[in-house]
Amino acid sequence: MRDVAIIGVGQTAVGEHWDRSLGDLANEAIAGARQDAGVERLDALFVGNMLSGELAGQENLATHLADAAGLLPIEAVKIEAACASGGAALRAAYLAVASGAHDFALALGVEKMTDFLTDGVTSALALAADADYEAAHGVTFAALNALLMRRYMHEHKARHEDFAPFSVNAHRNAALNPRAFYRQPITVDDFVRSPIVADPINILDSAGICDGAAALLVCPAAEARRARRPPVRITGSACATDTLGLAARRDPLVWQAVADSARLACEQAHLKPKDVDVLEPHDAFTIVSVLTLEACGFADRGSALKLAAEGRIALDGDLPICTLGGLKGRGHPVGASGAYQLVETVQQLRGEAGAAQVKGAAAGMAQSVGGSGSVAVTHILQV
Amino acid sequence: MRDVAIIGVGQTAVGEHWDRSLGDLANEAIAGARQDAGVERLDALFVGNMLSGELAGQENLATHLADAAGLLPIEAVKIEAACASGGAALRAAYLAVASGAHDFALALGVEKMTDFLTDGVTSALALAADADYEAAHGVTFAALNALLMRRYMHEHKARHEDFAPFSVNAHRNAALNPRAFYRQPITVDDFVRSPIVADPINILDSAGICDGAAALLVCPAAEARRARRPPVRITGSACATDTLGLAARRDPLVWQAVADSARLACEQAHLKPKDVDVLEPHDAFTIVSVLTLEACGFADRGSALKLAAEGRIALDGDLPICTLGGLKGRGHPVGASGAYQLVETVQQLRGEAGAAQVKGAAAGMAQSVGGSGSVAVTHILQV
Numbered sequence: 001m002r003d004v005a006i007i008g009v010g011q012t013a014v015g016e017h018w019d020r021s022l023g024d025l026a027n028e029a030i031a032g033a034r035q036d037a038g039v040e041r042l043d044a045l046f047v048g049n050m051l052s053g054e055l056a057g058q059e060n061l062a063t064h065l066a067d068a069a070g071l072l073p074i075e076a077v078k079i080e081a082a083c084a085s086g087g088a089a090l091r092a093a094y095l096a097v098a099s100g101a102h103d104f105a106l107a108l109g110v111e112k113m114t115d116f117l118t119d120g121v122t123s124a125l126a127l128a129a130d131a132d133y134e135a136a137h138g139v140t141f142a143a144l145n146a147l148l149m150r151r152y153m154h155e156h157k158a159r160h161e162d163f164a165p166f167s168v169n170a171h172r173n174a175a176l177n178p179r180a181f182y183r184q185p186i187t188v189d190d191f192v193r194s195p196i197v198a199d200p201i202n203i204l205d206s207a208g209i210c211d212g213a214a215a216l217l218v219c220p221a222a223e224a225r226r227a228r229r230p231p232v233r234i235t236g237s238a239c240a241t242d243t244l245g246l247a248a249r250r251d252p253l254v255w256q257a258v259a260d261s262a263r264l265a266c267e268q269a270h271l272k273p274k275d276v277d278v279l280e281p282h283d284a285f286t287i288v289s290v291l292t293l294e295a296c297g298f299a300d301r302g303s304a305l306k307l308a309a310e311g312r313i314a315l316d317g318d319l320p321i322c323t324l325g326g327l328k329g330r331g332h333p334v335g336a337s338g339a340y341q342l343v344e345t346v347q348q349l350r351g352e353a354g355a356a357q358v359k360g361a362a363a364g365m366a367q368s369v370g371g372s373g374s375v376a377v378t379h380i381l382q383v
Numbered sequence: 384m385r386d387v388a389i390i391g392v393g394q395t396a397v398g399e400h401w402d403r404s405l406g407d408l409a410n411e412a413i414a415g416a417r418q419d420a421g422v423e424r425l426d427a428l429f430v431g432n433m434l435s436g437e438l439a440g441q442e443n444l445a446t447h448l449a450d451a452a453g454l455l456p457i458e459a460v461k462i463e464a465a466c467a468s469g470g471a472a473l474r475a476a477y478l479a480v481a482s483g484a485h486d487f488a489l490a491l492g493v494e495k496m497t498d499f500l501t502d503g504v505t506s507a508l509a510l511a512a513d514a515d516y517e518a519a520h521g522v523t524f525a526a527l528n529a530l531l532m533r534r535y536m537h538e539h540k541a542r543h544e545d546f547a548p549f550s551v552n553a554h555r556n557a558a559l560n561p562r563a564f565y566r567q568p569i570t571v572d573d574f575v576r577s578p579i580v581a582d583p584i585n586i587l588d589s590a591g592i593c594d595g596a597a598a599l600l601v602c603p604a605a606e607a608r609r610a611r612r613p614p615v616r617i618t619g620s621a622c623a624t625d626t627l628g629l630a631a632r633r634d635p636l637v638w639q640a641v642a643d644s645a646r647l648a649c650e651q652a653h654l655k656p657k658d659v660d661v662l663e664p665h666d667a668f669t670i671v672s673v674l675t676l677e678a679c680g681f682a683d684r685g686s687a688l689k690l691a692a693e694g695r696i697a698l699d700g701d702l703p704i705c706t707l708g709g710l711k712g713r714g715h716p717v718g719a720s721g722a723y724q725l726v727e728t729v730q731q732l733r734g735e736a737g738a739a740q741v742k743g744a745a746a747g748m749a750q751s752v753g754g755s756g757s758v759a760v761t762h763i764l765q766v
Contacts, residue, residue: 001483082443099482100384
């Protein structure tokens with residue numbers, strides 16, 4: 001198995017891109033990653049996307065994007081793992097290069113969620129839940145996460161406002177990221193007064209609906225020295241699954257796929273959670289950050305809220321998370337989010353995160369989660 | 384790069400499975416492949432599927448199927464490359480095992496197209512065409528292939544009935560396959576009298592709408608000797624792309640992605656088209672078989688109809704195609720078809736094709752095509 005490194009990254013600003021197509025967004029991210037790497041050759045394109053069929057009327061998406069970007073006749077396929085699609089696309093590119101089948105492969109995450117009514121997007125997102133036992137009954141993802149949050153609050157005697165530090169942290173960091181969707185800092189008071197989406201989840205617990213594309217160019221580590229920028233090695237890569245529906249779990253507050261994929265990636269990288277300098281959790285809702293920190297071993301069960309309250313998740317804490325805004329602040333274009341998390345981890349490890357730079361960041365973990373923790377893809381990146 | 388072999392195959396009968404879900408179909412194919420291999424261990428599931436989001440309201444499909452089959456917590460992702468998804472799923476499993484990341488990986492193709500109105504399925508299939516320049520104008524895949532067929536007839540002075548041998552061959556072979564959808568042989572006269580779908584394409588030019596699942600279990604060739612059945616080596620695997628829309632092609636009768644993927648797979652396997660003993664082309668329409676034979680070098684330009692007329696594509700010919708019925712006779716559950724083609728190629732190479740057995744078959748080529756030849760995945764299998 002060949003060692004693999006990331007040699008180029010590109011991304012669009014996250015936002016409501018009313019005047020731009022999936023192809024436009026993809027082109028900007030792809031061109032950015034190729035220019036960043038300074039390498040002409042490209043052998044394959046792996047596209048992470050969840051909803052192009054439902055929302056843009058376009059399947060065969062990877063072919064479309066390879067065509068739009070002038071990359072024909074290279075290999076191109078789409079990878080779908082719900083909201084974990086972006087992470088899964090990097091894993092596909094990683095496997096293709098590790099195998100020796102390709103030398104230069106591009107992982108792209110892209111999603112376009114605007115141009116559609118909100119209830120259309122909410123229904124489309126519910127395709128990642130169990131069609132027969134969840135979505136058919138009208139349960140949205142906000143509602144599923146509300147069930148988890150209420151249960152967590154009950155088990156650990158927590159108040160809703162105890163979750164505020166996650167949202168405050170994400171927005172504070174997003175304000176430092178010129179490509180983030182929500183660049184305004186918020187206060188605990190803003191969080192508490194925010195309108196309810198699905199009790200107890202409110203607007204400021206939730207990542208927003210938006211558009212974007214992010215891309216990573218990978219190649220064998222041995223070839224990476226030719227690149228323009230310092231290579232970032234992929235030292236751990238893993239994917240794991242859990243039950244599709246929440247009701248089938250023995251304990252819904254234990255996110256086993258998240259735990260398994262993090263453990264496998266750490267084992268491959270020969271490091272422990274405490275060795276991680278920056279963490280990008282899948283903070284689609286504040287409760288997801290909490291369950292992730294506890295599943296991965298960054299916090300004991302029931303103690304993640306305390307960790308956040310103590311400021312340890314801030315840029316100057318011992319476990320900085322959502323360093324460029326996370327899904328909450330940067331935005332969550334679902335199939336693209338995993339790629340954004342990875343691009344931002346590369347920015348941190350290269351020392352290119354600007355005002356959001358975490359000093360001395362040498363090892364980062366980025367984790368994409370699909371459904372209600374039903375699939376998770378974890379990568380460890382190191383310089 | 385490790386050598387990879389197929390050690391187990393499974394499949395459902397192809398048909399209108401009104402009483403069965405995607406999960407039911409997948410379970411039967413997965414259990415069949417595992418039992419065939421006689422190996423307990425399984426590390427990953429790669430699902431080829433095109434339309435589960437549109438037609439079954441279920442994305443996050445690979446997680447759902449891993450869950451339904453009791454395979455948690457293994458890696459599971461869905462691969463979408465339109466009608467080439469089944470072939471792309473085997474390629475993903477192949478790369479995962481070749482890389483060393485996994486030892487036992489399952490490639491599954493699954494699609495459920497019934498339970499829906501025909502016009503709903505036709506619209507869903509059009510998601511593989513160019514959304515802006517083709518589908519938005521109401522052009523269906525039958526119509527796109529009709530344009531190609533009409534052009535071919537014009538350039539090569541061919542009559543519509545000259546395409547009959549492809550359909551007659553597929554139906555004749557399907558009659559020998561107990562899992563095929565259309566098991567009745569047809570005559571040239573039946574073909575000529577068949578109702579028009581999109582002039583000049585008629586019903587008997589066209590593969591039918593149906594349901595099914597097929598699976599292949601792969602492992603390192605070095606481990607394959609433990610398996611119950613004789614291993615079949617994957618000696619060539621390649622994917623290539625062409626323009627999404629037909630109008631952008633310099634010459635629409637040259638299917639370049641089909642040609643490129645076949646050439647790359649043959650180069651990897653160190654063989655030439657003439658060394659192929661059985662061929663599974665993507666015969667969604669008779670014109671596709673014609674363009675495939677010419678693109679891959681099995682026939683000179685304009686001569687594929689003659690090759691068929693001479694009976695060379697029959698089971699006792701020098702280039703048997705669609706040996707267990709092809710998409711036309713066995714049926715074309717779109718995201719599953721590529722997996723069926725590969726399973727049937729394994730049956731031929733193992734000498735387990737029953738009444739449809741091609742004597743001495745030692746090398747087979749299976750090719751999945753998505754869109755109007757816009758993406759192609761070719762595999763060479765050998766014993």
